[in-house]
Structures are given as C-alpha cells and as structure tokens.
Amino acid sequence: xxxxxxGNEAIALGAWEAGVQYASAYPGTPSTEVMERFARYPGVxxxxxxxxxxxxxNAIGACFGGARVLAAMKHVGVNVAADSLMSVSYxxxxxxxxxxxxxxxxxxxxxxxxxxxxxxxxAKFPCLDPSDSEDARKFAGIAIALSDRFETPVMLRSTxxxxxxxxxxxSPAPAAREFEGLPKYDxxxxxxxxxxxxxxxxxxxxxxxxxxxxxxxASTEGFVQGLNHVEMRDTxxxxxxxxxxxxxxxxxxxxxxxxxxxxxYPIPLEKVREFADGVDRLVVVEELEPIIEEQLVNxxxxxAHGKDVFPICGELTPAVVRAGAVAAGLLDVVSMPDNVxxxxxxxxxxxxxxxxxPHRAFFYNVRRYKRKAIVAGDIxxxxxxxxxxxxxxxxxxxxxxxxxxxxxxxxxxxxxxAIAVIGDSTFFHSGIPPLASAVxxxxxxxxxxxxxxxxxxxxxxxxxGTGITLQGKAGEHxxxxxxxxxxxxxxxxxVNAWDVDAVNSILRKAMAHEDGPAMVIVRxxxxxxxxxxxQPIMHVDPDKxxxxxMCFNVGCPAIVRSDEIYETSGKxxxxxxxxxCTGCSVCSQVCPVQAIGRAE
Amino acid sequence: xxxxxxxxxxxxGVGGQGIITASDIAAQVGLDLGLxxxxxxxxxxxxxxxxxxxxxxWAPSVGSPTCEKGYVDVLVAFELVEAARWADWLKPDCIVxxxxxxxxxxxxxxxxxxxxxxxxxxxxxxxxxxxxVVVDALPLAEQAGNPRTMNTIMLAALSSVLDTDPExxxxxxLRRVPQRYADVNEVAFALGREVAAx
Numbered sequence: 001x002x003x004x005x006x007g008n009e010a011i012a013l014g015a016w017e018a019g020v021q022y023a024s025a026y027p028g029t030p031s032t033e034v035m036e037r038f039a040r041y042p043g044v045x046x047x048x049x050x051x052x053x054x055x056x057x058n059a060i061g062a063c064f065g066g067a068r069v070l071a072a073m074k075h076v077g078v079n080v081a082a083d084s085l086m087s088v089s090y091x092x093x094x095x096x097x098x099x100x101x102x103x104x105x106x107x108x109x110x111x112x113x114x115x116x117x118x119x120x121x122x123a124k125f126p127c128l129d130p131s132d133s134e135d136a137r138k139f140a141g142i143a144i145a146l147s148d149r150f151e152t153p154v155m156l157r158s159t160x161x162x163x164x165x166x167x168x169x170x171s172p173a174p175a176a177r178e179f180e181g182l183p184k185y186d187x188x189x190x191x192x193x194x195x196x197x198x199x200x201x202x203x204x205x206x207x208x209x210x211x212x213x214x215x216x217x218a219s220t221e222g223f224v225q226g227l228n229h230v231e232m233r234d235t236x237x238x239x240x241x242x243x244x245x246x247x248x249x250x251x252x253x254x255x256x257x258x259x260x261x262x263x264x265y266p267i268p269l270e271k272v273r274e275f276a277d278g279v280d281r282l283v284v285v286e287e288l289e290p291i292i293e294e295q296l297v298n299x300x301x302x303x304a305h306g307k308d309v310f311p312i313c314g315e316l317t318p319a320v321v322r323a324g325a326v327a328a329g330l331l332d333v334v335s336m337p338d339n340v341x342x343x344x345x346x347x348x349x350x351x352x353x354x355x356x357x358p359h360r361a362f363f364y365n366v367r368r369y370k371r372k373a374i375v376a377g378d379i380x381x382x383x384x385x386x387x388x389x390x391x392x393x394x395x396x397x398x399x400x401x402x403x404x405x406x407x408x409x410x411x412x413x414x415x416x417x418a419i420a421v422i423g424d425s426t427f428f429h430s431g432i433p434p435l436a437s438a439v440x441x442x443x444x445x446x447x448x449x450x451x452x453x454x455x456x457x458x459x460x461x462x463x464x465g466t467g468i469t470l471q472g473k474a475g476e477h478x479x480x481x482x483x484x485x486x487x488x489x490x491x492x493x494x495v496n497a498w499d500v501d502a503v504n505s506i507l508r509k510a511m512a513h514e515d516g517p518a519m520v521i522v523r524x525x526x527x528x529x530x531x532x533x534x535q536p537i538m539h540v541d542p543d544k545x546x547x548x549x550m551c552f553n554v555g556c557p558a559i560v561r562s563d564e565i566y567e568t569s570g571k572x573x574x575x576x577x578x579x580x581c582t583g584c585s586v587c588s589q590v591c592p593v594q595a596i597g598r599a600e
Numbered sequence: 601x602x603x604x605x606x607x608x609x610x611x612x613g614v615g616g617q618g619i620i621t622a623s624d625i626a627a628q629v630g631l632d633l634g635l636x637x638x639x640x641x642x643x644x645x646x647x648x649x650x651x652x653x654x655x656x657x658w659a660p661s662v663g664s665p666t667c668e669k670g671y672v673d674v675l676v677a678f679e680l681v682e683a684a685r686w687a688d689w690l691k692p693d694c695i696v697x698x699x700x701x702x703x704x705x706x707x708x709x710x711x712x713x714x715x716x717x718x719x720x721x722x723x724x725x726x727x728x729x730x731x732x733v734v735v736d737a738l739p740l741a742e743q744a745g746n747p748r749t750m751n752t753i754m755l756a757a758l759s760s761v762l763d764t765d766p767e768x769x770x771x772x773x774l775r776r777v778p779q780r781y782a783d784v785n786e787v788a789f790a791l792g793r794e795v796a797a798x
Binding site for chain 2: 002004108109132160161164165166167168244247248250251317318319322339340341342343344345346347348349350351352354388389549552555557559560561579
C-alpha cells in the first residue's frame with residue numbers, strides 16, 4: 001500500500017531504514033519536520049541542539065565514534081555550522097554522516113535564497129537532490145551508503161517545495177529496533193579525526209581524489225542504483241535536470257530526452273558527455289544557482305540554454321519552466337484565455353501576531369519610542385514587529401544578530417537608545433556570546449528577551465530554556481535571567497507580557513540604564529503551548545466605542561469592525577471575533593474610553 | 601458518478617482555518633480512488649492570519665506537486681476575498697467553491713484598504729468560472745456541533761462538485777480526525793453534501 005509522506009518525513013524514514021541511530025538538529029523552516037519525524041522511530045537518539053553548529057558538532061562526535069548519523073538544518077543554518085562542516089570534509093568520517101539541508105527558493109520563510117549546493121562544492125563532498133518523497137527516502141539510504149564507502153560527509157539537499165509537498169511512497173514495514181550505542185573507540189582507523197595544519201595539508205589531495213572517485217561511482221553505480229537515470233526519447237534536445245525541476249520538466253516536456261541527476265555535485269561527467277553526444281543540443285533546467293551548468297561548461301560540454309532562460313532568482317514553478325521552455329524553443333506558446341486577475345481590488349493580507357500573542361504589548365509600546373530609540377530585531381515570530389501596525393524593527397539580519405547590532409550601533413556613537421529584541425530560543429541559539437561581548441565592552445543597550453517558552457515560528461519546538469526534550473521528557477531548564485546575571489548584567493528585570501503599562505515602565509528603565517547592557521525578560525507563553533491560559537473573551541460595548549482606532553494599533557486579528565456606525569465619525573465601530581479572542585486583554589488596556597471589557 | 605482521471609485543486613484561505621488538514625484529506629482521497637496524488641503548500645511565516653494556499657493534484661501519474669497558474673480545475677476558497685485573490689489561477693471552465701465568510705485583513709481594519717463589495721465579488725467570480733457554489737460553512741459547522749468542522753463541510757461540498765464516491769471521502773475524513781470528533785464530522789459531512797447538492 002502507498003501512503004502520502006512529505007519530503008521531510010520521507011528523509012527521516014530513509015535515514016532510519018539506513019541505520020542512522022543518532023541525529024541532532026536545530027529547527028528551521030522548511031527543515032524542522034525531518035527531526036520531529038526521525039525522533040519517533042524506535043532505537044534512535046534524536047536531539048534538539050541549541051544551534052546548527054552544535055547539532056553538526058554533535059553529529060561529528062557521534063560519527064567519529066563510528067555511528068551512522070544525521071544533522072538537519074535549514075539553508076541559513078548551514079552558515080552557522082559552516083566552520084565545522086569545512087573541516088569534517090577534510091578529516092573524513094569513520095561512520096556515516098548525512099547533512100540534511102533544506103533550501104528556501106523564493107525565501108518564503110527565510111532571509112535569503114542561498115543555494116546550499118555551493119557548500120558541497122566549497123567543502124568538496126557530494127550533494128544529492130531528490131525530486132519527490134520516494135526519491136527522498138531512497139536517497140537518504142544512498143547518502144548513508146556513499147558516506148560509509150568513501151568516508152565522506154554527504155549533503156542531502158531538499159527545498160521548501162520538496163520538504164512540504166506530500167507524494168506517495170510504499171508504506172514502510174514497521175520494525176522494532178534497539179539502540180545499540182557506540183563500539184569501543186577505535187584508535188586504529190585511518191581517519192585523522194584531529195585536524196591540524198599538517199593533517200590538512202596531507203588530506204587535501206586525498207579529498208580531491210575522493211571527489212573524483214565519487215564522480216566515477218556516480219557514472220557507474222549511481223545509474224545502477226537509480227540515483228541518476230536517462231530517459232531517451234526525441235534526440236533533437238536533451239534536458240539535464242535535478243531535484244524538483246525534474247518534475248516540471250517531465251510534465252511539461254514529456255517527449256524530450258532527459259538526464260536526471262540525483263547527484264548534482266560532482267556530476268558523472270563521462271555519462272553526461274555520452275548523453276550530450278546523443279542529442280543535438282543540451283538544455284539545463286535547475287533551480288537557483290547554475291551548479292550543474294557550470295560543471296558542464298567547465299568540462300567543455302556545450303550548453304544551449306540554462307540560466308539564460310530559467311532564472312536564478314525565485315522558485316521554479318510550472319509557469320516559470322513553461323516560459324523558459326518557450327524561450328528555449330522547446331515548447332510552442334499556448335494562449336491562456338482570460339488568465340488575468342478579476343477586476344476587483346483585493347486587499348493585502350499580511351501575516352500577523354496571533355490573538356493572545358505575548359509579543360503584542362511589547363511592540364505596541366516600543367513603537368512609541370521611534371524618535372528616541374532604534375530597535376535591532378532578530379529571527380522569530382517577533383520579526384513580524386516589522387510589519388504594520390507596529391513597523392517597529394529598524395534592523396534585522398540573522399539569528400542572534402540583534403544584540404551584536406545594537407551593541408555596534410551604541411558603541412559607534414549612535415544618538416538613539418539601542419534596543420535589541422530577541423526570543424528565548426534565539427537567545428540560546430546565538431544570543432549568549434554577543435551578550436558577553438556587550439558586558440565586556442560596556443555597551444549601553446537594552447536587551448529585551450521575548451520569552452514565550454518555545455521555538456514558536458517553526459511550529460513549537462522545545463529548547464534549553466523550556467527544559468523539555470525533543471521526546472517531550474523533562475530535561476534541564478536553563479534560566480535566562482540567571483545566565484545574564486552570571487555574565488555580569490546587573491540590570492535584569494522580568495515583566496508580565498500582557499501588562500501594557502508594566503512593559504512600558506520597565507522598558508523606560510532599561511533604556512535609561514548606563515554602564516553596560518540592561519536586560520528585560522518579557523514573560524508570556526506562546527498561545528500554542530499548554531502554559532498559555534485562555535481567559536474569558538473580550539467584548540466591545542458599542543455604546544462606548546468612539547471609533548478612535550487605538551485598539552487596531554495592537555494588531556490583533558480578533559479585533560474587527562462591526563456593521564454599526566458611530567454617527568459622530570461616520571466610521572464602523574469595533575467588534576471582537578469571539579472565535580479568535582483568547583481574552584488576553586491587551587486591547588482593553590489601550591482603549592481610552594474603557595469600551596472593551598470581559599464578555600458576560 | 602463520473603470517472604475522474606485528473607484534476608487540479610487549489611485550496612485557499614486564511615491561516616488557522618483548517619486548510620492544511622482538509623488538503624491532506626483531499627490528497628489521500630486521490631490515492632484511495634486509485635490515482636496518483638500529490639499536494640503542496642508553504643508553511644512558516646505566513647502561517648497565522650496570512651494567506652494560505654494548498655495545491656492538490658490527482659492524475660494517473662503526477663509530476664509537479666503544484667498546479668500551474670491558469671490550469672486550476674477547482675478552486676476551494678475558505679474566505680470570500682481569497683477566492684478573488686486566486687482568480688487568475690483558474691481555467692476558463694473551472695468550478696469555484698467558496699465559503700460565505702468574510703475575514704477582514706489587517707490592511708482593511710487599519711483603513712489602508714477596503715474590502716470589496718460582496719455582490720460585485722461574487723458576480724465577477726460567476727463571470728469567470730463555469731460554476732460558483734457558495735457554501736455557508738460556518739453556520740453549518742456550528743449546526744453540526746463544532747465550528748472547527750468547517751473544513752469537513754467544505755470537503756463534503758468538494759466531493760459533491762467533483763461527483764466522486766462520498767464513501768471514500770467520509771472514510772478518509774474519519775481516518776484523519778481525532779476519534780472524539782468523529783460524530784460531529786459525520787454530521788458535518790452529511791450537511792455539506794446536502795448543501796452542495798441543492
């Protein structure tokens with residue numbers, strides 16, 4: 001029987017079937033579900049790490065002990081882990097090592113569109129690109145086998161579209177398995193597990209040879225095992241493609257010859273040359289960077305069309321591939337009648353903080369200080385503080401950057417107060433070293449930790465501050481206030497996230513604090529955690545509402561307009577959607593005429 | 601009942617309306633009908649209060665997990681203005697199934713945009729599509745006993761406009777929803793079938 005699995009679920013299944021017994025990850029859209037799924041299989045140890053570098057180092061240590069391991073992260077997470085990643089390629093691995101990375105073409109939930117395959121080239125190890133869930137499952141197994149055979153790390157690279165699409169796979173056979181643990185540490189293996197300059201110099205030529213060996217394997221075994229395959233049809237054009245792009249190609253151009261490369265780096269050059277010789281001209285269809293195209297061009301294989309018609313920017317879609325195929329002369333233009341928007345103006349619908357969100361009162365307050373302060377934001381749900389109605393984030397770069405940016409702004413002589421805003425999970429991810437640096441250099445900044453007791457944006461994952469493990473068991477809880485005090489922060493205050501005035505007054509004190517950073521911990525659990533307390537919902541008294549609009553400044557989706565008009569202003573009065581309201585009361589605290597109270 | 605061989609379904613609405621679950625079920629129904637099926641959506645930043653789109657495709661062999669713009673056979677919109685937002689994805693002879701619910705986006709609440717006139721919106725949709733079915737899913741879901749069964753009402757209506765075996769849908773829904781909500785979902789499914797048939 002076949003079942004529908006997402007690409008992420010299929011990767012987890014394939015890795016488990018291939019004998020992976022230890023895995024570590026930091027959550028990040030679109031990679032998160034790989035670890036959530038993997039953790040549910042029997043006989044494995046799976047963990048959330050504090051950040052991606054820690055996850056990678058965990059996996060390296062386990063692998064150096066002889067285990068089959070997996071580390072998973074989103075594309076920008078690989079940047080965090082890159083230091084170790086470069087070197088573990090040099091050392092090689094005695095167990096088997098798969099790095100799962102999920103790229104995000106079109107940056108649907110990310111800061112950029114970087115193509116992780118560049119890391120495979122940079123670190124000189126193979127990269128596999130599955131194109132549906134069955135591929136994802138199979139390639140996870142091939143990745144482990146390749147790693148085992150060539151003692152190389154292997155990248156299994158997904159994209160948002162693969163990770164979050166579901167397609168059919170053969171239903172897995174349930175099997176019990178016991179966790180085995182590592183054998184006695186073997187000091188006789190040939191792998192140099194301690195990288196020193198002399199080791200690096202000796203290893204570099206061996207790494208170059210390893211890449212050539214992998215490419216040879218891809219030319220032979222890679223075809224036998226179905227990692228790469230050729231579909232020979234009409235020989236006027238041959239299409240080389242990989243990953244999700246293959247699906248668009250096979251659907252839009254069913255009569256064309258296709259070389260599907262499951263390994264996009266290094267490519268099996270001899271087989272590609274054979275394929276090129278068998279067709280009149282070669283076209284490359286791949287998403288984001290021209291990784292395959294460059295390898296072909298470097299090898300002197302002529303490419304008729306590639307990135308000239310299939311754009312580098314943005315996700316490939318059926319429509320984009322169709323347009324490229326038309327431009328390359330592979331398809332006739334098909335006229336699409338009426339394919340235009342309706343003659344109706346459709347209002348923009350941006351994402352918003354959820355009803356009851358503990359970040360709301362902080363952003364409502366901080367927007368009052370636009371003249372006096374700048375806000376350095378961070379990565380999480382609170383990135384939405386940059387959106388209307390708050391528009392209260394002045395800088396936003398990467399995970400953990402808020403504290404360092406506020407510090408730099410302040411120490412460079414910034415005229416405004418500098419406020420860093422960071423979440424609890426992000427604080428543990430990469431907020432501690434910049435806080436140490438701010439204390440050390442006496443940066444006068446206000447560090448606001450929005451502590452909602454969860455990694456919220458990625459779908460509620462646990463972290464060191466929650467003290468709950470990936471398996472939902474009690475672990476060690478680390479107190480953020482205690483961490484800050486132990487680093488030498490002398491102003492550390494905690495405040496109830498839903499108390500608008502209290503948040504405001506503590507924020508003022510923190511901004512006025514001198515001689516080093518001040519920390520405010522805004523405590524309030526995410527509405528999707530069991531700690532969040534729903535209260536009796538709010539209600540607007542229509543006789544009191546004067547349509548001033550103050551309540552809309554808290555940006556709550558539960559606050560809507562009623563059909564009742566306030567005659568003085570001619571505007572529609574406020575109402576509260578009883579299905580959405582959680583009773584957090586932030587709106588009632590900002591209403592100047594006390595029109596909002598608890599519903600009876 | 602007609603034998604369906606291939607169909608492109610686009611389910612759209614606002615985060616939190618139960619669209620992902622509904623799409624999972626609709627994709628499973630494709631497999632249960634003996635076809636290949638794929639589904640795709642984007643999670644993450646747009647999750648709450650933002651626009652949600654989910655693609656479901658049934659065919660003997662499905663390539664792309666997303667529909668192509670201009671080739672959508674059935675649009676299932678959980679909210680009125682969201683139906684209009686995706687109109688340029690529709691095939692000329694498509695069916696639009698729209699939930700009669702209005703959720704004002706923040707841009708409207710803040711006075712930066714206006715919500716279109718409902719009659720004009722539906723008239724424009726009717727001019728575009730071969731058939732428009734308006735479903736009052738929220739009151740029906742409340743009648744069934746739980747407002748969260750709105751997505752089951754919409755699935756029931758979808759099963760009806762696609763002219764497929766309702767039993768396959770009913771079973772797929774019951775396999776997916778928590779056991780304690782089985783009864784309300786049974787009622788919701790029956791109500792949705794009735795409405796779409798009338």
